[in-house]
Amino acid sequence: MTVPKTTTPRRAAVYRLYDAQDTLLYIGSAYDPEKRCRTHRAKPWWPEVARREDQWVASRRKAYVEEMKAIAVEGAKHNQMGTPTYQTPDTEAVRRRKELAPLRQKLLEESWTVRRAAYEAALAAGATAEEAELKGKLAEVEFLEDTGLFAAAVKERRRRLLAAAG
Numbered sequence: 001m002t003v004p005k006t007t008t009p010r011r012a013a014v015y016r017l018y019d020a021q022d023t024l025l026y027i028g029s030a031y032d033p034e035k036r037c038r039t040h041r042a043k044p045w046w047p048e049v050a051r052r053e054d055q056w057v058a059s060r061r062k063a064y065v066e067e068m069k070a071i072a073v074e075g076a077k078h079n080q081m082g083t084p085t086y087q088t089p090d091t092e093a094v095r096r097r098k099e100l101a102p103l104r105q106k107l108l109e110e111s112w113t114v115r116r117a118a119y120e121a122a123l124a125a126g127a128t129a130e131e132a133e134l135k136g137k138l139a140e141v142e143f144l145e146d147t148g149l150f151a152a153a154v155k156e157r158r159r160r161l162l163a164a165a166g
Contacts, residue, residue, distance in 0.1 A: 019050050
């Protein structure tokens with residue numbers, strides 16, 4: 001039995017920042033470009049920004065792909081990531097993320113198993129498909145939370161579950 005998918009991917013934007021002469025300064029992607037641009041205000045180039053242009057796409061993954069393509073082709077003045085000369089920083093955080101990537105993937109796959117089991121158990125106990133789906137998602141979030149490796153994702157998933165539950 002498969003878990004029915006009733007949620008659609010969350011749309012995201014590829015945003016471009018321009019100066020007053022329409023020179024492309026920066027290309028980025030985010031679920032919330034306004035919020036993301038607030039973090040850019042600490043950058044030394046931020047005072048150059050005169051306007052922002054948003055291109056909305058169906059999902060974060062699509063936005064990220066479009067962002068990388070645009071960076072490679074459009075030559076924004078202040079982008080580094082995605083350019084041919086970009087070097088991933090050799091920091092402790094980057095090394096740790098690379099080390100943990102296989103473990104994180106295994107845990108994500110296990111969370112899907114937990115979700116499916118909770119869904120099927122809820123159906124067997126007489127829950128509606130919608131109730132069972134919610135129980136499955138909650139079990140998945142709790143599993144991921146227990147790992148300690150997905151704090152931001154868990155917080156966002158909980159927020160969405162609470163919003164969906166009403």
